[in-house]
Amino acid sequence: MISIALKAVIAVEAPFQDDQKMPNRPHNADHAVIHLDGDQAVLLFEYLWESLSGDGRPVEQTAEVAVLNHVLCQLEEQLVAPFRDDYADLLSSARARLKPAG
Numbered sequence: 001m002i003s004i005a006l007k008a009v010i011a012v013e014a015p016f017q018d019d020q021k022m023p024n025r026p027h028n029a030d031h032a033v034i035h036l037d038g039d040q041a042v043l044l045f046e047y048l049w050e051s052l053s054g055d056g057r058p059v060e061q062t063a064e065v066a067v068l069n070h071v072l073c074q075l076e077e078q079l080v081a082p083f084r085d086d087y088a089d090l091l092s093s094a095r096a097r098l099k100p101a102g
Contacts, residue, residue: 039094042081046091048072049082 036044048068052059059065076082081090 038081039098041075041079042091042094043098045072045075045079045082048075 048071052069052072081087084090
């Protein structure tokens with residue numbers, strides 16, 4: 001079994017202004033941190049890569065697409081797996097481990 005030892009952390013600047021709706025948030029929280037294990041990070045990378053550049057069709061440039069491109073770039077800077085010769089095997093193993101039962 002192949003395992004990927006990685007904890008990916010993505011910090012995203014995002015304003016949260018209504019503290020009454022989220023009473024457990026610190027008042028100065030203007031960012032979000034997302035923790036992913038190695039399998040999740042690799043699969044998110046692959047999904048974003050295929051979604052944003054996989055088929056060669058132009059993607060409408062919206063603010064949302066810009067954010068997704070930023071996340072993709074952050075993952076690309078942190079991950080080693082997509083550049084390994086056995087990436088297809090790593091990806092397949094990650095998919096198998098994270099596939100919902102049923």
